[in-house]
Amino acid sequence: MRLDKFLVECGVGSRSEVKKLISCAEILVDKKICKDNKKNIDEVNTVVEYKETRVIYQEFRYYKLYKLDGYITATEDKKDKTVMELLPEWVNKKDLFPVGRLDKDTEGLLLFTNDGKLAHELTSPKKHVDKIYRVLLKEEIGEEEIKKLEEGVDIGGYITQPAKVEKINSKEILLNIKEGKFHQVKKMLKAVENEVIYLKRETFGKLTLEDMFLGEVREINREDVI
């Protein structure tokens, strides 16, 4: 791979930024200054250094975000702010996309990766990945409604798969579902004549929010996900 492409893919900078670094003698290749941006390097074995630190090539990257209200889950949009804007500068955004979808007003756990295969596995209905949502409700919820949510409700021509509900108090539940239909949680609560007034995803597969703060981003490993 060309040296400039390698540096871009490792998140060192944009194409023009890395070209500048190379011409300014800021990049070492196998311990020697390299001013040739077209130099062919082996991504795994060649030792490339910038600011006295080795630049490591990672084909796939994984990050988790504690999403804030007000951002849509998309890589770009003409009207709204997207979740991509919540990723700090140190995140290598090349080919990165959010896995699954949280509504604009939903907070909580969102995974980003450039690993299309893993993203497909996580969102495939066959995989049954658990997602736990904290749901604050407009109306008090009774045992009968909880039973209905657990057994499956009609959300407009589709009967939801069995779910688990933990009642926190009369207007707050934890809802564990394995599917991810459009507006699923809001539609499920509507089906039992209630309304979601706040929604937060707390887990996604093995991932949790742990002690993250709102808006925080952490780099994680593939093994952390499933």
Ligand code: URA
């Ligand atoms: N279900 C919803 O209704 N909204 C979300 O953002 C996620 C799940």
